[in-house]
Amino acid sequence: MLAALFLWALSAQAQTLNQRIEQCGACHGADGNSVMEKIPSLAGQPEFFVLNQLILIREGVRPIEAMQDVVKGLKDEDIVAIAAHFNKLVARPAGDKPDPAMVERGSLLSTKLRCTSCHGPALTGDQQMPRLAKQRIDYMAAALKDYRDNKRKGADTAMTAVIYGLNDADIDAIAHYAASR
Numbered sequence: 001m002l003a004a005l006f007l008w009a010l011s012a013q014a015q016t017l018n019q020r021i022e023q024c025g026a027c028h029g030a031d032g033n034s035v036m037e038k039i040p041s042l043a044g045q046p047e048f049f050v051l052n053q054l055i056l057i058r059e060g061v062r063p064i065e066a067m068q069d070v071v072k073g074l075k076d077e078d079i080v081a082i083a084a085h086f087n088k089l090v091a092r093p094a095g096d097k098p099d100p101a102m103v104e105r106g107s108l109l110s111t112k113l114r115c116t117s118c119h120g121p122a123l124t125g126d127q128q129m130p131r132l133a134k135q136r137i138d139y140m141a142a143a144l145k146d147y148r149d150n151k152r153k154g155a156d157t158a159m160t161a162v163i164y165g166l167n168d169a170d171i172d173a174i175a176h177y178a179a180s181r
């Protein structure tokens with residue numbers, strides 16, 4: 001029993017960075033573009049955004065149950081390398097398809113709410129601001145509703161203020177628009 005535990009600890013320690021990245025790919029997509037419902041793509045995300053979120057997730061400030069086991073043993077230098085890895089991958093639509101009518105409605109709302117002032121002119125993100133372009137629609141719609149309803153733990157309050165008072169249909173339209181960029 002003790003020997004088995006020891007061996008288990010050894011193998012956990014001996015995990016290389018590539019093996020860790022493979023684990024991430026099982027959920028977030030091997031090329032960083034997620035094909036799984038409500039799981040975000042990481043390809044082309046700003047390095048600082050991924051680094052920042054991974055620290056929040058590891059420290060339990062943004063608790064994500066599905067990720068608990070994989071983030072537990074992550075050292076700061078692993079996180080830096082993982083963030084650089086996903087930043088270099090090319091973002092491409094891998095999930096749900098934007099609906100043209102929703103995109104049009106979302107476009108008007110996004111202009112009014114000035115999403116590009118923080119997420120960048122092409123919605124590709126910058127620093128702590130995530131990329132929205134080509135992100136999964138179902139993930140973004142759920143994330144936006146979480147911000148609005150104060151359910152996203154550890155979140156920057158900027159997003160809650162932006163999305164305040166929007167109804168579900170508005171949010172869905174905005175998610176279709178952002179994903180289509």
Ligand code: HEC
Pocket residue numbers: 020021023024025026027028038039040041042049050053054064066067070071082130
């Ligand atoms: C078992 C599935 C699973 C595995 C394995 C997994 N994740 Fe996640 N990850 C998720 C889910 C689900 C979310 C979104 C949670 C939510 O709704 O906020 C997420 C969110 C994230 C986020 C936040 C992204 C954003 O746009 O807000 C980052 C960064 C992240 N994961 C990185 C990783 C890394 C790096 C690994 C490997 C070390 C990993 N994940 C492994 C399921 C997983």
Ligand code: HEC
Pocket residue numbers: 040109110113114115116117118119128129130131132140141143144152154155156158159162174175178
């Ligand atoms: C004042 C700056 C600001 C503005 C304006 C803004 N955002 Fe954000 N947004 C942020 C920040 C910062 C985050 C990361 C927040 C966190 O810590 O969870 C974020 C996160 C998000 C996320 C979560 C993405 C992910 O991968 O987890 C979505 C979706 C999003 N914003 C969409 C929008 C949309 C759509 C608009 C316009 C309606 C908008 N944002 C306007 C600053 C802004």
